[in-house]
Amino acid sequence: MPLYEYQCSGCDERFEALQRIGDDGKDLTCPACGKRKPNKVFSTFAAGSAAHGAPQGAAPAAPHSCQSGGFG
Numbered sequence: 001m002p003l004y005e006y007q008c009s010g011c012d013e014r015f016e017a018l019q020r021i022g023d024d025g026k027d028l029t030c031p032a033c034g035k036r037k038p039n040k041v042f043s044t045f046a047a048g049s050a051a052h053g054a055p056q057g058a059a060p061a062a063p064h065s066c067q068s069g070g071f072g
């Protein structure tokens, strides 16, 4: 069985639990406070990455033509 990570909606406790595929963990309870229906936590690398934006201040690429010659 796969191991999923859950976060309690009451005390933000994070814990892992073995669940069957397709089980959403509604029957789980928080080991810290006993609150039911913890939120499933997805891979940490997928969350929070939005905080990193593209570096600002990058100069736009100027249209630079490298035409040489021109004098037939």
Ligand SMILES: [Zn+2]
Pocket (backbone or CB within 6 Å): 008, 009, 010, 011, 012, 013, 030, 031, 032, 033, 034, 035
């Ligand atoms: Zn809790």
